[in-house]
Amino acid sequence: MDFTVFAQQIANGLVNGMAYVLIATGLTLVFGVLRIVNFAHGEFYMLGAYITYFVGTLLGLDYIAAAAISAVVVAGLGVVANKLIFWPLRRDHEFTILLSSLGLALLIANGGELLFGADPKYVESPFADEVLDIGTVTLTQQRILVFAAAVVALVAVYLFIRYSRFGKMMRATAQNPDGAALTGINIGLVHTYTFALACGLAALSGALVGPTVMIFPTIGNWAVLKGFIVVIMGGLGSVTGALFAGLLLGVIESLGGGYISLGFMEAIGYAMIIAVLLWRPNGLFSTARGLR
Amino acid sequence: MFGRRTLLAAAAALALAIPVAGTTGAQAQQPPVRIAVIGPMSGTGAFEGQLGLEGAQAMAAVINAKGGVAGRKLELLTYDDKGSPEDGVSAAKRAMEQDNVDMIIGGWFSAVALSMKEVTRDKIITVMTSSQHPKVTEEGHKYLFRLNATSAMMSEFYSKAICDRIKPKSIAFMNVNDDWGRLELDNYTKLLTACGIEVKGHEFYNRTDTDFTTALTKLKSLNADAIYVAAINTSQGATIYRQIKQTGYRGKVIASAGNMNPKLVELSGNSLEQVYSASPFTEDGSAPSLKPWLEQYRKDYKNEPSFIAALGAQAVQTLAFGVEAAGGDPRAYDKIAAALKSQEVPTVMGELRFSDKGQASQAIHLVQVQKKQIVSVRD
Incomplete structure (x- = not known):
């Protein structure tokens, strides 16, 4: 076996996997804390990429600033979506919420097609075409940035949930919303914060992955699908689970595509879900209810 | 529920209404x-x-x-x-x-x-x-x-140009996995082998793929003189051409016939520079x-x-x-x-x-x- 190719495929897989982790973290947070299955999550990823593009081209800001602005704006949009749809429906049946999120996803995707046009766009980044050779592995600076920025973002999210006051409120809500409310925690605020965080992360991953591919209004489908595979595999509500499952999916996809067949790359994700669920029905890292 | 009669009546009413709407719209014209x-x-x-x-x-x-x-x-x-x-x-x-x-x-x-x-x-x-x-x-x-x-007509013309003008010693294919992409591979494998170009291998990517690094890493390791890309879809094509350069491949790139357009060039940045294709359309016609x-x-x-x-x-x-x-x-x-x-x-x-x-x-x-x-x- 050619070691150079093997190492390159592992590196490709880790970068792709890290992008999956960023998408899945937001998805798993929203589920873990608020018990909402948000099908519109991929659309926030799409918006993240598009807003980075438009801030870059229309306002002429550099890529890093555009990505940061996009994350903040989409976090804000997440708050609005929560206020308009998810908060008013919080006492309704889970299916009602699930269907509403599906409706929101269609609305944003089709609205995006109308607003941004169907033509593919490219998010300019100064790091996109700069190739770095690390030993025998070749990666662009942008791909290294995807990995590094994701690590920083995930560590920050972890510390936030673990040690900050809001993080503790989120964890309390995840364990028992009524109990948390009785101790004086403002559940509405927790909703708002969780959505802002989740959508901000989705947008960040859109902004980071954007320059490695082309963007078009339906890329959200792809993102939410990968996100769900990772979340189900890692265990619903588990942030650590999302981290391991995301990296695992990325590496296995790239090795499977590289050494077995590209045609099976998509199938590998689903096969992994089935295998994991047969072995651990609640996902790799799931134990009891709560945010981990 | 509606009875069958109501439905029939409604259908009849509709059938009457449609031609009326048609004639009033057009009038004298x-x-x-x-x-x-x-x-x-x-x-x-x-x-x-x-x-x-x-x-x-x-x-x-x-x-x-x-x-x-x-x-x-x-x-x-x-x-x-x-x-x-x-x-x-x-x-x-x-x-x-x-x-x-x-x-x-x-x-x-x-x-x-x-x-x-x-x-x-x-x-x-x-x-x-x-x-x-x-x-x-x-x-x-x-x-x-x-x-x-047809792909046969295109490939007959284009393979001659590849053999006589672009002249790679060996070639690898990056084709979309559908009827057309598979046919392209068959056609060009035959035609290019006939003029002495070695075909080193191929990859089929899916129509829904957004990232191609896995496939391109494999193709790069074949060390072919040229990579032929058969992509119809502009967004996938642009990503492939960019990622070919991003994987560090420095050989020639050949774009499939009939699939070169200004948007593709714009999205691909510098990665399409000097790349050939064949097209029935030129603006200077x-x-x-x-x-x-x-x-x-x-x-x-x-x-x-x-x-x-x-x-x-x-x-x-x-x-x-x-x-x-x-x-x-x-x-x-x-x-x-x-x-x-x-x-x-x-x-x-x-x-x-x-x-x-x-x-x-x-x-x-x-x-x-x-x-x-x-x-x-x-x-």
Whole structure:
């Protein structure tokens, strides 16, 4: 076996996997804390990429600033979506919420097609075409940035949930919303914060992955699908689970595509879900209810 | 619930109402010729669908401004096939059964054209556009016409250019995993091996893929002199051309015939510089109808005129020519088909000649990207 190719495929897989982790973290947070299955999550990823593009081209800001602005704006949009749809429906049946999120996803995707046009766009980044050779592995600076920025973002999210006051409120809500409310925690605020965080992360991953591919209004489908595979595999509500499952999916996809067949790359994700669920029905890292 | 009688009454009322609405709209004028444009208006092929539709609409505007065809205006109705055979079939059914259109333009992707032609078989004049699969016309029907050169015609021309002009010692293929992509691999493997180019291997990627690093890492490790990319879809193509450079590949890149467009060049950055392709469309062509169409297109749309848009225009011109030849009756299908097969049809890409099976012969040119412009390479 050619070691150079093997190492390159592992590196490709880790970068792709890290992008999956960023998408899945937001998805798993929203589920873990608020018990909402948000099908519109991929659309926030799409918006993240598009807003980075438009801030870059229309306002002429550099890529890093555009990505940061996009994350903040989409976090804000997440708050609005929560206020308009998810908060008013919080006492309704889970299916009602699930269907509403599906409706929101269609609305944003089709609205995006109308607003941004169907033509593919490219998010300019100064790091996109700069190739770095690390030993025998070749990666662009942008791909290294995807990995590094994701690590920083995930560590920050972890510390936030673990040690900050809001993080503790989120964890309390995840364990028992009524109990948390009785101790004086403002559940509405927790909703708002969780959505802002989740959508901000989705947008960040859109902004980071954007320059490695082309963007078009339906890329959200792809993102939410990968996100769900990772979340189900890692265990619903588990942030650590999302981290391991995301990296695992990325590496296995790239090795499977590289050494077995590209045609099976998509199938590998689903096969992994089935295998994991047969072995651990609640996902790799799931134990009891709560945010981990 | 509604009883059967209520439903029948409602259906009768509708049946009465429709012709009334039709006549009041047209009044003294003749009713328009209604043409369905079925294409990928959403999904990953949405941009190609948009370009084709724009090209068709610009040509319809040019023709309508001159008074239409035999005194009748052209009216285009748009349908979305989402690039999928199932949606293409249901769109064609809707156009024929519900909207009662006179003629159909469709078939941007081979897979869609192959299944859609069965629905329109011998029922309605159908112009297939960019699809290249030979079976579209080989197993076509008496009212079916296809504009694009088949992959066999394209590869015959293009393989000569690759052998004589680009001259790689060895080649690897990066093809989309569908009917057309597999056919391309077969064609070029035969033709290029025949002129002494070593074929080192191939990868098939899926139509839904967004990242190609895994496949390109494999192809790069083959150390071929050139990588041939068969990608129809602009967004996938642009990502592939960029990622080829990003994986550190420094060999030649060859773009498949018929799939070079200004948007692809714009999105691909510098990675398409000096890359060759073959195309029936060049902006410096000499057809008389090219200039008015280019002007109308630039006036109405912000995209640069492209081969796909030109095919849209060509489809409208073909239908208009047929209707004119049949004395203005868009339903005289036999007359229209006979006229199209017996006469040369003047279009934006020059004179078209249709075979008995409805296959057009187009002049194909070798093109190259130079300083982010697609220019025709002449000997």
